[in-house]
Amino acid sequence: MRKALAAEHAVLFAYGLLGARTSGRLRERITLAFDEHRAGRDQLRGYITARGGRPVEPDASYALPFFPSNATLAAKLAAHLENGVTAAYLELAAADEAALRRYAALAMQEAVRRSYLFRPDQPAAFPGMPVAAAVPSATPSAVQNGE
Structure with a gap:
């Protein structure tokens, strides 16, 4: 839970910067994402303290991995942030407690939805999972020869 909470703190910081440097529809999406992450942060804090944790x-x-200088880069950074949050919740999805697993799964689903809103041209096949090394593609002749 602490890893997911740390990710929520980081994304709130970044969205605060992005919200101050964007306008229009993008700023509305960033503000909505900020509000949703703030609610997620508060809920995680509640889960941790209810279980006696700190x-x-x-x-x-x-x-930040890069500083956005325009709206396109701001959207790219927002999608990157959501992918990071998805990865942080992935670990929590393996919790023993069913309620925490459900919470993590729903949080990941929402992060992927937000990521797609910022970058609909680049959906991830397995959101939250590390990108594997590139696998060489088979050439048509190699496939025909059974290689």
């Missing part, structure tokens, strides 16, 4: 606190600042 929630991880947010850092003062987070490094």
